[in-house]
Amino acid sequence: MGAPPATTAIPRGNVAAPVDLDDDRTVGADEHDDFGPSDSPRAYSAVDDDSIHLDRPDRPDRPSDPEVPVAARPRKATLNRNAIWALVLSVLGITSPIGVFLGHQARTQIRRTREFxxxxxxxxxxxxxxxxxxxxxxxIAYFWITAQGS
Structure with a gap:
């Protein structure tokens, strides 16, 4: 008679599944990932259980889950438009002062909003x-040359 194996609960949807910590096997994607329909009861849905999308797991790390704090949710990758306009206007040459101004403005916005x-x-x-x-x-060269001629 030995001590019972140490177990812990890993959240799996709304049901906690016990995991044997003394087991030497590694936990693979086929054992504890909650892809597709599970045995746990689900809330009412207009979709039949047979037509549940297997590529959309019911996991607590989804951005729409209210339990995940806003700071931990993945952000949508957006590109700062001022940075693009700054580059375009700087390359044109005649509008390069506007491009420099927008470049500084874009860098400030990128630091604040963490955009790309x-x-x-x-x-x-x-x-x-x-x-x-x-x-x-x-x-300077033009004025220097014209000053030499007089």
């Missing part, structure tokens, strides 16, 4: 500042 697009904003800043430096150096 930081490389676009950084490239817009580099290209925009390069165009501005090119124009400033060109104007």
């Amino acid at each position: 697009g930081a490389p676009f904003a950084t490239a817009a800043l580099w290209i925009g500042y390069a165009w501005i430096a090119f124009v400033v150096l060109g104007l």
